[in-house]
Amino acid sequence: MTRKRRHWIVIAGSAIAIGCVAALAERTLTDALDSVLPDARRIANFNRPGTITLLSTDGQVIQKLGPATREKVEQDKMPLLVEQAFVAAEDRRFYYHNGLDIWGISRALVTNLRQGSVREGASTITQQLARTVFLSQERTLPRKLKEAALAYKLERQLSKQQILEQYLNYVYLGSGAYGVADAAWVYFSKSPNQLTLPEAALIAGMPPAPSVYSPLVNQKIALERRAIVLKRMQQAGFISAKEADAARNSPLNLKPAIPKYFNSSAPFFTSWVAQQLPNLLTPEQLEVGGLKIHTSLNLAWQKQAQEVIRKYAPGNTEGSMVSIEPSSGEVRVMVGGKNFNTSQFNRATQALRSPGSTFKLFPYAAAINAGIKPEDKVVDAKRCWRGYCPKNFGNKYLGSVALADALRYSLNTVAVQLLDKVGFDAVISMANNLGIGTTRPLGKYYPLAIGAYEQTVLDMTAAYAAVANRGIYMKPTPFEEIRGPDDEVIWNHRFEGYKGRRALDSDVADTMNWMLQRVVSGGTGAAASLGDRPVAGKTGTSEGARDLWFIGSIPQLTTAVWFGYDNNRKTSGGSGDAAWAWKQFMTKIQDNFEVQPFPPKPVMNRTFRPPGKTRSKPKNGSEDAAKDQDQTQGPPPRYIAPPGGPPLNENFEPMPMP
Template sequence: MRPLINWGGTLVLWGVLISGVILGYFAYTLPDISGINVIEKRPSLVFQTEKGVRFATYGDLYGNMLRPDEIPENMKNAVMAVEDSHFYDHFGVNPFSLVRAMWRNYQAGRVVEGGSTITQQLAKNLFLNPDRTLQRKIREVLLAFWLEANYSKDEILALYLNRMYFGSGTYGIDAAARKYFSKPARDLTIAEAAMLAGLLKAPTYYAPTANLDRAQQRSTVVIRRMEAEEFITPATANALVKAPATLRNAGSNFRNVRYFSDWVVSEVRSYIGRTEEDLIVRTTLDLDLQTNAEQSLESQLKTNSKKYNVSQAALITMTPTGAVKAMVGGRNYARSSFNRAVSAQRQPGSVFKTVVYTAGFEKGRAPDDVYMDGPVNIGGWKPHNYSRRYDGAMSLREAYSRSINTIAVKLTEDIGRGAVASTARKMGLTGKIPTHPSISLGTNEVSLVEMTSAYAVIANGGYGVLPYGVLEIKTASGKVLYQRHGSGLGRQLSARTVNHMRSIMTTAIQSGTGRNANPGFPAAGKTGTTQDYRDAWFIGFTPSLVTGVWFGNDDGSATKKVTGSNLPALAWRDFMKASTGASDRIAFAREKEPLSDSSIWQKIIQTFGSSSTPARSGSGTSNPVPGVPEYPTGATDRP
């Protein structure tokens, strides 16, 4: 026995020595832990609607750092129940939990359970990387011992709840409570506390803004654990499971609102440059209109996507002065963040004819001027109409409402292609507009936001429009860094042109290609379809909203006959009917006979507000439409 004892003692001694050296090495190579109370974070951007409702955030959001006595007991209990029920009983490491986790992982053949305590999780998240290695685990244990030696249990739990990630860019329970439930952490209910505690396992996967049902299912697990640990009674647990927490003002109903906020981010940077301060940005977004926009597009895509071989759609709506109220840049932001309302350059087709006719009226033409619908041959280029037939003499009003290609070409050749290109630039189109013969048929590429803002110039009485989404930028402390005061572009179109365009655009909806877009109250607009049905558009306006809709495929492939008069027109109609206020709903839907264009626009001009200068007829090559009020030529007041 003596040799056995001698050798055994020697081995134990060497084992202790080697273990000491190893632990010493790992202790020596621990990361710097002096900055445990220092928070390093990315500057945050919080986006609000005009009414102050938060709908999107960027960067890292931290709420108030709460003292142990400021954290509600139900929040502490929920976290301990699901993460570390023996938190107050161990010394930083729970050997029983480690052994149990190792055994279950061995049985499963993979990592299915962790044995880390709350103290270990805090150590890992504050000081270490997430690598699953033995070296990291040893350092994690050593750091857990250090935390337990230097902080009380209450302080460790407070540090944990103040610093852990809760998804959607939020760190700490106060930020998470404000993000998901619009309240400080001290006001959390048991159901809300259970949902937050459930996020800790996988914050991105369980984030309620991404999948509320999944988050609620996870909170049920937490509630049952709270019941098992006797933090709540079975009766309370059953009631909570039946009525899980729901979100409040967290943007959960707006899966595509990030298209708008992404666009606004670049606008913020252009106004104030880069900054390390947390910012609050008040925007033009209207969440009700955003809901209507998403629903109107999805309704058409869900019903008709396969039938028409169309996979994408976009919508943007703004006031006549350019304040963007809603934006949908695609069918699903989570699958594709590419913004088709802003970044996609597509051929506008016949919606560009609005620019052509505007240029014509600026050159003195008028709605009743007659042109011949007949064959055209310009250097071998022979455009034809959608119907493949010619109908002879007709007025510009009829040609516009029926979207006759040949007359748009003849009007362009009559006034000059340069005049059309110049008018396009005045109306806000910034891309290249080559003056080739097909310019009148919308073969140049434009974005939906620019084309819609061009229509806004007509809607607002002829004034230039710069689409915008930012109203105010201020720091988290309240210092105002930027406040919008107007674009100052001034008048771009004559009053006579504006009135003529409104008149013929009303006809297009009342009796032309845009009949499917008729919302049942005064509106004006135009359809557009490109070659091989690759792009389909409808853009139009009422006195309060200018809305553009596009349908197509990202790869430019042909659809199965999607035209501006079907899916885009229907989506536009649905959106406008749901979004237009009472002041715009001038009752004529119940009229036995449709109102004339002149009557409609009489009421629309009244809705806009009358000019201080008495209206008078404009000049032109033919008489204006009887009864259509006109803005005084050269007027400086803005409607």
Template sequence: MTRTTAAGRRAAKPPGAGSRSGKAKRSTAAGRPRRGRPPAARSLAGRVLRAGLLWSAVAGLWALVAVAGVLAWQAYRLPDIGDLDRYTRAGAVRLAGADGRMFASFGPIYGDPLTVDQLPKHLVQAVIATEDRRFYDHPGVDPIGLARAAWTNLMAGRVVQGGSTLTQQLAKNVFLTPDRSIERKIQELLLAFWLERTFGKDEILSIYLNRVYFGAGAYGVDAAARKYFGIPATRLDLSQSALLAGLLKAPSRYNPAVDPERAGRRTSVVLANMVDAGYIDQATARAAAARPIAIAGPAGRGSGPRYFADWVYDSLPDFIGRPSGDVEVATTLDPGLQAIAERAVDEGLAAARHGAGLQAALVALDPATGAVRAMVGGRSYGDSQFNRAVQARRQPGSAFKPVVYLAALEAGWAPSDPVDDAPIRIAGWAPENIDGKFDGRITLAQALARSRNAATVRLQEAVGRGRVRALADRLGLSGPLPDGPSLALGTAEANPLEIAGVYAAFANGGRAVFPFGVSAVRDRDGRALYERSGSGLPSVVSARSAAALTDMLAATIASGTGKAARLDRPAAGKTGTTQDYRDAWFAGYTADLVAVVWVGRDDAGAMDKVTGGGLPADVWKRFMAAAHKGWPARPLPGLRRSPAEPVETAGTR
């Protein structure tokens, strides 16, 4: 019998033998919990972890190096910040009226530099409560403020709040450009830290308030106070302070002169911020919010003075060259008369039967000196900056005729001398009167009052064109004068300012004047760069001849073509209408004021029978009647009696 060993038995077992026992063993092995990774696996995981930590540390180190490099590069590229006073601005020009108050400016306007201690306490509180409530607690950058702004913007779904501090805003406004880039933001942060290290908090706030933009060309709180309220910043009350603080967010959007309702709502927000910050109580805020916004500075004035302002600004090089620093220009403008002039033009054009598409210009000046007191260059400066009072050269028509009659008076003629108003032909040219009729033999006074063309041409030919041309030149008509007989009817082009200068000589007894708008120019420290010291122009005609002409022009208003311009006091003047009704004028004066009105179209197109005795005379009367309110009535220069007897007239030429 063969003996089988254990090994043999194991080997002899068929493949399927003991399958249940095998399955049980495999099942037991599979179900047994694993006690850990093999040593080799544990060793690999550790090496990976150590390598990850090492490379993370290396990457972090290189990131720090990169950040340091970026900061160093941006610090190197920063502008020179060693001297804050070097960051000045271009020179500005401020124009003040005859009352001493600023009415216009060119270039950025800066007020007097003030410290926090010099400013009203409520102004400083309004700015801090609205712009940077933690200003005195942060080092230039406010993480808490940034987090709060981010959360607010997230909840709103849009950007409604910024996180920049006042120090950051100062850094951006003084040293940097307004572009939005990562580079500029990094530089802003670096500059903010430098400012905080270099200056104290009150110094930073003072610099900020002296340089930040408040709209309307005003930089700094003092300039803003003067621009909007006509007072220095030291006199601002609570509601005014809150309004200015509200402008910092969006100066143009919250400009009270443009949108007072929106500015009022913004002011209420600032006052609420002050309550929330504990600076004022609710009752004080309500009282300040209820106060009406009164814009008393030049920001609240109409655009009308801009025509005069542009004229003065363009003339400055003749006095001081182009200014390199801030200058103050004392002008001749009378703000009260200017407002009256603007209103007279607006109301006159609005009331005109066919006023659509018409433009108008008005110039008023002092006949004794030539100082321009009011100037309107068009019906809307916003629509057109073209100044028709000084830039538009148009034919004055019959408004030129007084020059012909004055030349005759100087040549020995008298107002009572006769002249024939009869058909006349010169080199094929035959002038006619507006009504197509002729009056026959009439006096010079009648011919001027009735504005008879034929009589005036005949008088010019008798006096001599050369004499008329020479007188026109002496009176200040600078443009070319035609050689032909049509000179008598005002075919030489001129602007309203020049015509006003001519009539000023009629009004002051025969002295030529040079219309001017600048009385003095001073630098920021008050040093005089220019001061006017009198016209120095001599008499161009005798006082007797000027008085005789004034008497004739007074009759023109009393009963001639200028009847629509009659005032409650002695006045003299003349109408003017050009061919095809392209231009209509009225020029006249009292003892105190000369005014010239022109009406026409910019394209020199024909108007609907608008004559000088119509719309221009109406505008002239509106202006002169209002301008003379409260002034005593005075006789016309050279006349100590009533004007010439009424003269029957025809037409309103």
């Protein structure tokens, strides 16, 4: 082997060795950098801080809160015209660099020096995406270095098309629009594939200064910026000179719209959700955002309920409706008024209204629990209790009547009689067990039996749902599941939610359901009948028909309807209006449920025992002086209206003492 040949072999070997070492060093350096940088593939799950998405039971978006991209363009569905406009405007060498554009940086530097000001940026689309997703907007050298390293990593982990699509879905474009789909809607009420050349160019010109270039802020500046983008598109060969001229001379043709999902499609419900979220999540979790709240709301039913309230509210009264799944406590429907835009007051959760005769559930349940049977006879007649003299509707009295029929016809004297018989403590305890009077204590006044203490529609619905659930009370909830920024489960109602508690015995609940079915099949709630489908429910009317109620259940769903005026003035309707509206709603959704019967009326083996029998102490030391006396709560004073209470039910107007 000649010396010359050996020389070239040495040179070649050295070159290969140096190349290998350089490649290894580059790989080592790249791996070291990658280890401290975020995974670029996380971009697909990117959410800005503070964003919350509220979803219905079937996954439909109810509302998006915070700086969220409200609508994204699906993969491979981004219009070519839009892509070309942004590439020409923001990164003309996008398809030829590896995240950093050295030529672009040099060109921008020369241009800015000539103009004496910053007229052209040098950040690539890849750098802008890295900054948006992983970094802040601060202008510091460390942030710029991180941005460059991330851009390089993005180019290695994602394709050019993926980078461009993600950028176009996340870039802020002014007026609350995050991404091209949002901008197309906000400025032109269109989807991205409907945008014309001048419209696409106008949107593509906004990223450098969205608040300045927005046509909703300054149309003149927006037109000037659009002209620059059109010129760049022509220079890049994306459009012809003729197309550029035509687009440059076209009017803006703006058609502004509110960003999609900015307003809630169920605002009364979502306002309640916002109040409940802090009970499950920490302030830090809410601040970080990226949350998906899978709510209990059935959006289709919600729309039906809203329509029913607006259509069937008597006169110009307000209305409310709540539907709860008895077995879980999940709220499927919540309508807090006719129009959220007119009034944000939620009449389902905030309004305290007299429940009227729907409150009779509690004295009757307490009586059944104490051993009184549905077939036991009671006397319906004019009577006073310590100065309180209720009267029946129409001043009609039935004399001797079975307890079940007294509820069927909503006899007020019997409800007060039951309260007197079983005692205040028993009725109040029953109400407390069913979630009523736990935050606002119930007083020991005879009008309590027939609705003198105001309650919310939500709480009354939950109480009736517990009876439909055979005595198991489930706390009302708007949540099914909560997922975090990486789609991890933070909270699940099935595993971490309220487990329910026994509020009353199942035989008592079954008996009440049997009695409430008779209210609908042939009593005051007949307007709510669903034919062959069993319905258990109760009407309620307060004095002057100020509050009109019906709360009814099928085994799978409990729904309450309330009508009335916010200023508490008298209405011209009756509880039959609420029962009829209930039926209209249930008729629309009942096909979602199999026809199921309530459990049959049980045989009650309880024996009634008057409450609190004790023996008094002997007098003068004589044991014979001890006599059985009723030492319950003792009789309350002569009738006094409950302090701060609501108007009384029209059926318990005081009558003269006999």
